[in-house]
Amino acid sequence: MRSDRIKKGLQQAPARAMLRAVGVGDEDFSRPFVGVVNTFTDGMPCNAHLRQLALDLKAGLKEAGVFPFEFGAPAISDGISMGTPGMRASLVSREVIADSVELVAQGYLYDGMAVLSACDKTIPGGAMGVIRSGVPGMVLYGGTIAPGVYGERKLTIVEVFEAVGQRAAGRISEEELLEIERRAIPGPGACGGQYTANTMAMALEVLGLSPMGYNAIPAVHPEKPKATRKAAEVLAEAIRRDWKPKDFLTRKSFLNAIAAVAATGGSTNAVLHLLALAREAGVELSLEDFDRISRKTPVIADLRPWGTYTAWELYEAGGTPLVFKRLLEAGLLYGEERTVTGRTLEEEVEAHFREAEGQRVVFPVEKALKPQGGLVVLFGNLAPRGAVLKLAGTERTYFEGPARVFDSEEEAMAKVLAGEIRPGDVVVIRYVGPKGAPGMPEMLSVTSALVGEGLGPEVALLTDGRFSGGTRGLMIGHIAPEAFVGGPIALLEEGDRVRIDVEGRRLEVLLPEEELERRRARWQPRPPAFRHGLFARYAALVRQADEGAALEDPTGA
DSSP, rough: OOHHHHHSGGHHHHHHHHHHTTOOOOGGGSEEEEEEEOOOOSSSTTTHHHHHHHHHHHHHHHTTEEEEEEEEEEOOHHHTTSSGGGGHHHHHHHHEEEEHHHHEEEHTTTTTEEEESSTTTHHHHHHHHHHHHSSEEEEEEOBBBOOOOEEEEEEHHHHHHHHHHHHHSSSHHHHHHHHHHSSSSSSSSOOOOHHHHHHHHHOOOOOOHHHHHTTSSEEEEEEHHHHHHHHHHHHHHHHHTTOOHHHOOHHHHHHHHHHHHHHHHHHHHHHHHHHHHHHHHHHHHHHHHEEEEEEEEBBBBBTTTSSSSSHHHHHHHHHHHHHHHHHHTTTTTTTTTTTSSSSBHHHHHHHHHOOTTTOBBBBOGGSSSBOOOOOOEEEEEEEEEEEEEGGGOOOOEEEEEEEEESSSHHHHHHHTTOOOTTTOOEEEEOOSSTTTTTTBBBBBBHHHHHHHOOGGGGGGGEEESOOOOTTEEEEOOSSOGGGGOOOOGOOOOOOEEEEEEETTTTEEESHHHHHHHHHHHHHHOOOOOOOOOOOOHHHHOOOOGHHHHHHHHTTTO
């Protein structure tokens, strides 16, 4: 075992002495050692229950003959930091979490790694770290929150964001806003639609990095503790077989993940995260793959934010195996790809498949809700290296209008709440990309306010930042190159005509190239937002969105 370097031999007597002090007994030195990286925090609901889940996982690992050691890693709440400078920390935390997992794995020479995740960036960050660790490992998702209830409505956090716009437009009262705020989040768990957390949790199951069906179990569901102990057995067996993530992560695995995201109208953040994960696994993946797979994958799950049902209701209907079963039946997944158990995806789906009688959440492909998936990649003179749109939230495929240009989210939000954005406008928020913000913040506050004011179908929004998985409408993000490095979005001026042609996959400003060149010659780079510390280092190393906003590798690999 790799951990023998730590725990065996004459010279390791001091290490054993230290380990005995934390409960390692004589017989435990012959067992595999596993790091349990816990992103628990009581600062937000998504991860607040992971402390108990860690106890279940560690108990299961001990029962399976493995000795676990728990460590912490940070978690930033997108829902709390949204619309504030704190949102810059969200994507940065993905890299810190990945580094934390890798650091623990290498510092203690563990034989396996398990990450307990919940809020958005803890999932891909944990997965990146597990892949890097070079040992058998898995990522376990804490699960979705239960929907809130207000009258006859089921609520998620998105309804609160949209209520802000409704209140600003006078469409609801202050009392109604307060009641929605009070009722939307009833307890632990991650945001309750097919937003980023649930999208990425599903993606990790189809990739094989999480046990089949586990991630779909809601946070407070009574099945979660038992399933967690069962997952511990899976990891223990992977350690015995020395079955590592890079042994089963392939290009087809990632194409499967894209198909699952497309079929459920999942978050555009999956584009960033899957690109970054593929990079860690040494798998070739590009923006074009997302568009190609999405074109041939229909939407078969009626899930929020664009649809009807919450993630909890998806679990009641049959969970993620039901989605995968429908896609396998239609030949839209590569069923022969292996998973953390060593069995194939198809075998795992068959073993965990169930379908509630009369469920209306997931449909067969021949009765698909939309003929193509939700992920669209646009190119053009505003996005030479691409931009990403989630079409599942809007039926508009062509839009042309004047640019309303803002150099920060705060500027744009002020105009939205003041009622100064009009139907037909193209709202542009720039200098919020990976390097510019830095950290590529999400824009759910602005997009939800627009929807809440009734402008969702009537305006478009462009940004070199990102959108929450809860975003709906004609909202285009991930524009590359970003404004901070001189991308064409930096050259836009108030009133420029912008054209969005979804069918043609084009995003353009209607200006002659000569005018763009004149503006480019006048453009001056901005000073960095941070000159020292973590954010300065991140801005110096981060790649553009079309490369997953991953960090530069100093070796050039």
